[in-house]
Amino acid sequence: xxxxxxxxVMMAKRKMxxxxxxxxxxxxxxxxxxxxxxxAKAIRFSTLDAICKALDCQPGDILEFR
Numbered sequence: 001x002x003x004x005x006x007x008x009v010m011m012a013k014r015k016m017x018x019x020x021x022x023x024x025x026x027x028x029x030x031x032x033x034x035x036x037x038x039x040a041k042a043i044r045f046s047t048l049d050a051i052c053k054a055l056d057c058q059p060g061d062i063l064e065f066r
């Protein structure tokens with residue numbers, strides 16, 4: 001079992017590019033890519049908050065436990 005990051009799914013639903021999201025939330029595209037691919041070991045609540053605001057979604061839309 002693991003945590004699945006669905007940022008790319010929400011970005012597709014909102015028709016937002018990686019560059020646009022990275023600019024809106026104030027992180028680099030490289031760090032966003034690490035998060036999207038599930039290689040990140042952790043995520044700050046402030047980053048999760050910024051992603052949810054930018055994509056108009058809930059944390060449960062971004063993170064999934066399987």
